[in-house]
Amino acid sequence: MTNPFDLSNRVAIVTGANTGIGQGIALALAEAGADIACVGRTPAEETVAQARAFGRRAEIVSADLSTIAPVGRIVDETVEKLGRLDILVNNAGIIRRADSLDFTEEDWDAVIDTNLKSLFFLAQAAARHMVAQGRGSIVNIASLLSFQGGIRVPSYTAAKSGVAGLTKLLANEWAAKGVNVNAIAPGYIATNNTAALQADETRNRQILERIPAGRWGEASDLGGAAVFLASDAARYVHGHILAVDGGWLAR
Ligand code: NDP
Numbered sequence: 528m529t530n531p532f533d534l535s536n537r538v539a540i541v542t543g544a545n546t547g548i549g550q551g552i553a554l555a556l557a558e559a560g561a562d563i564a565c566v567g568r569t570p571a572e573e574t575v576a577q578a579r580a581f582g583r584r585a586e587i588v589s590a591d592l593s594t595i596a597p598v599g600r601i602v603d604e605t606v607e608k609l610g611r612l613d614i615l616v617n618n619a620g621i622i623r624r625a626d627s628l629d630f631t632e633e634d635w636d637a638v639i640d641t642n643l644k645s646l647f648f649l650a651q652a653a654a655r656h657m658v659a660q661g662r663g664s665i666v667n668i669a670s671l672l673s674f675q676g677g678i679r680v681p682s683y684t685a686a687k688s689g690v691a692g693l694t695k696l697l698a699n700e701w702a703a704k705g706v707n708v709n710a711i712a713p714g715y716i717a718t719n720n721t722a723a724l725q726a727d728e729t730r731n732r733q734i735l736e737r738i739p740a741g742r743w744g745e746a747s748d749l750g751g752a753a754v755f756l757a758s759d760a761a762r763y764v765h766g767h768i769l770a771v772d773g774g775w776l777a778r
Pocket of ligand 1: 668713
């Protein structure tokens, strides 16, 4: 019997693959059999080395996703270096924190451009390729703030709510063309992004008390969900936003 989670002979783009959640997902896809294009500003040398240690092909594709300028080149370079494109994980993202009364246009634009605009246009560039080959999977990284308001992160909440909406819209448009579009909503995951929260004793205690699983997530906790959504096991799953949050949203 074939393993529906097997990603052998598939090629995946993972944005922001040098660290944190993107690295965890890239390595899980590689372990499941996929070759990986690691896209980002900082070269993902460690991720590439580990993926190669699994016996996969892995390449660095340098790109700054604060603008949409590189999206076409990212797809072209991936196909050129790795021969095809089957999976896109739209993970790269930033956060800016300030009271909404003081929030600046610069902080608004920076987050919306990276987390939402580039996500859409990279999905578009990848989907043009996937539609032509009749198959592909796109996994967007959403957030608990795709469902909740949060506080002092207006552009991030707007972007991540937008990611949830776009995931459903793109699933509607592309499901019949063979492209699965879904999202993962990570809960509180220990990465550079959340280092300040972890270091704040009071906030850290409040967060831990609120998580049913009683611990922060690790980047590797996202791997299973990403492999599932990128694989044939999810071939009839479209427009779903899968929370991987230690039970946060269940509370
Ligand atoms: P990190 O800060 O550890 O990693 C962010 C990644 O995004 C890095 O690889 C970074 O690369 C990349 N990136 C940021 N800006 C750009 C850019 N302009 N161009 C290319 N790459 C860029 O964060 P996480 O791993 O925690 O976050 C990954 C994703 O998960 C984000 O979308 C985040 O919003 C989301 N998320 C995280 C949660 C958490 O608790 N950690 C919870 C919910 C969602 P570089 O180092 O080169 O800047």
